[in-house]
Amino acid sequence: MRHQAHELPHMxxxxxxxxxxxxxxxxxxxxxxxxxxxxxxxxxxVSAFASLSLDPPLVLFCLGLRTAKLDAYASHGAVAVNILAEDQHAVSELFASQRTDKFATVGFCQGDNGCAVLDGCLASLECAIVNSHVGGDHLAIIGRVERVHRGVAAAPLLRFRGRYAALGNPGS
Ligand SMILES: Cc1cc2nc3c(=O)[nH]c(=O)nc-3n(C[C@H](O)[C@H](O)[C@H](O)COP(=O)(O)O)c2cc1C
Incomplete structure (x- = not known):
């Protein structure tokens, strides 16, 4: 069967x-x-994070073009993606703030690529940045995963309808 392209009304x-x-x-x-x-x-x-490819291992995340120090994530070659556990609500709020001393009150160690691997996360992925693409007011950044840190065995911190949520407890 041939698929016909339909003209969608501009909305x-x-x-x-x-x-x-x-x-x-x-x-x-x-x-x-x-x-x-x-x-x-x-x-x-960042909640705009996704797996992109298994072989090679690639992940994707999106940052607003107005993010402070955007170049530090997109151009300097390396990042670590720290996946938060359900008790890390305060860590999420801290790194979403404008504070300049974000690393003063969290525990972390330095990954092989120099980026901070935060304590208490479910997992952390050390990545080499391989590509980025502007999409509207955000930048989609692709990283190749070079090292995986398995973290604590706990439930995840979730975001749903503008609030933090936990598994089995939507919207709390
Ligand atoms: C739960 C949560 C998820 C967020 N996800 C994103 C995201 O995916 N991309 C983004 O650019 N900003 C996201 N933000 C907002 C940034 O964390 C925040 O704007 C940023 O840290 C502002 O500070 P800065 O520009 O000084 O770094 C999120 C914030 C919260 C609380």
Whole structure:
């Protein structure tokens, strides 16, 4: 059977409807860490994270173009993706804040690639940045996973409808 291309009517999507619909896609929460050009650790909370390829092992995350120190995540070659556990709500809030001393109150060690591997996470992935692509007001960044740290055996921190949630306890 031949598939026919249908002309879709041009519709403007209401931005509030769009955000609300996207917020209904439940996700985990990560903190992406990197290094500034002078070697200072940086980190940002990111829920727009996905697996991309198994062989080679690739992951994908998206950062707003206005993210502070965007180059530290996109251009300096290396990041660590830290997947948060359900008791790391405060860590998520810390790395989503504008604070300049984000690493003063969290435990971490330095990964082989120099980026911060945070204590208490479910897993951390050390990545080499291989590509990035601007999509609207965000940058999609692709990393090749070079080292995997298995972390604590715990439940994940989740994000759903603009709130933190836990497995089996939606919207709490
Ligand atoms: C749960 C949660 C998930 C977030 N996910 C993203 C994301 O996927 N991409 C993004 O650019 N910002 C995301 N943010 C917002 C950033 O963490 C925040 O805007 C950023 O840290 C602002 O600080 P900075 O620009 O000084 O780094 C998220 C925030 C929270 C609390």
């Amino acid at each position: 403007t999507v209401d931005s509030q409807d769009f955000r609300d619909a996207l917020s209904r896609f439940a996700s985990g929460v990560t903190v992406i860490t990197g290094l500034d050009s002078d070697g200072t650790p940086v980190g940002v909370t």
